[in-house]
Amino acid sequence: MTDRSQTSMTDRSQISEFFDSEAGQWSERYARDPRFARRFEKIASLLDRIAPSVPGRALDAGCGTGVFSRYLAARGWDVTAFDASQEMIETAIASSQNFSIEFIQATDQSYESHGQTFNLILSLSALEYVEDDEAAIQKFYQLLKPGGLLVVSVPNKAGMLRKMEGMVFGIRTASCDRLFGKRGEYLKFQKRQYTPLELDILMRQHGMKKKRCIFLSGGLVRPRWLLPFLERRWWAAMYCAVYEKK
Numbered sequence: 315m316t317d318r319s320q321t322s323m324t325d326r327s328q329i330s331e332f333f334d335s336e337a338g339q340w341s342e343r344y345a346r347d348p349r350f351a352r353r354f355e356k357i358a359s360l361l362d363r364i365a366p367s368v369p370g371r372a373l374d375a376g377c378g379t380g381v382f383s384r385y386l387a388a389r390g391w392d393v394t395a396f397d398a399s400q401e402m403i404e405t406a407i408a409s410s411q412n413f414s415i416e417f418i419q420a421t422d423q424s425y426e427s428h429g430q431t432f433n434l435i436l437s438l439s440a441l442e443y444v445e446d447d448e449a450a451i452q453k454f455y456q457l458l459k460p461g462g463l464l465v466v467s468v469p470n471k472a473g474m475l476r477k478m479e480g481m482v483f484g485i486r487t488a489s490c491d492r493l494f495g496k497r498g499e500y501l502k503f504q505k506r507q508y509t510p511l512e513l514d515i516l517m518r519q520h521g522m523k524k525k526r527c528i529f530l531s532g533g534l535v536r537p538r539w540l541l542p543f544l545e546r547r548w549w550a551a552m553y554c555a556v557y558e559k560k
């Protein structure tokens with residue numbers, strides 16, 4: 315179902331190496347880069363809308379430096395978070411001294427919950443990097459309590475902005491990085507993207523039903539008046555969907 319044509323031969327260690335090198339500046343991007351700030355603003359507001367009145371246990375899968383883990387912990391969630399990158403985890407721990415979040419260095423497949431299940435799982439901009447997305451989704455299903463929610467953000471294969479991003483990266487690669495500098499470096503490591511329908515079908519096959527979906531423009535965040543047009547299915551570079559375990 316997913317776009318396997320994008321699959322590169324990049325192995326796990328190269329992906330972790332890339333994210334290790336990003337760790338030092340990752341949290342700062344949410345403060346400085348308007349694209350990250352916009353993504354945070356929209357996903358945080360989605361989390362507020364879907365959150366039950368009594369927060370429970372949450373798992374942040376592929377947590378990076380723990381920006382969303384801290385957001386949930388500040389709202390009373392009991393948060394566990396894991397990431398494949400050691401540097402991301404070390405930075406997350408250093409940035410979360412005032413929170414009691416459990417951070418673990420693990421991949422989606424090596425993470426061991428020791429029988430713990432969760433009311434909420436986040437997989438934000440991570441599913442496109444995992445080795446086997448179906449295995450990851452199956453694991454999320456097992457880790458969720460009945461009626462629990464899975465919040466996933468992924469690149470939008472149907473979105474014009476995403477296609478343009480891919481074209482820019484293609485030109486960069488064809489020009490041996492002489493054009494567009496280091497633009498879209500992360501695309502080297504992404505293994506797949508999904509149309510909203512493809513992800514819905516995949517999730518349904520694994521016992522999860524869509525509840526909500528929001529679209530994110532990704533690269534373009536200005537002018538602000540344009541956002542309501544760009545943050546739509548056929549334009550947006552990414553989307554964030556909420557699935558419920560049936």
Ligand SMILES: C[S@@+](CC[C@H](N)C(=O)[O-])C[C@H]1O[C@@H](n2cnc3c(N)ncnc32)[C@H](O)[C@@H]1O
Binds near residue numbers: 330378421443
């Ligand atoms: C684009 S970052 C997103 C980080 C965070 N979720 C956020 O939204 O700020 C993707 C993260 O997924 C992690 N990752 C990639 N593959 C993974 C895997 N198989 N298991 C766990 N984490 C993984 C990377 O190390 C990286 O920190």
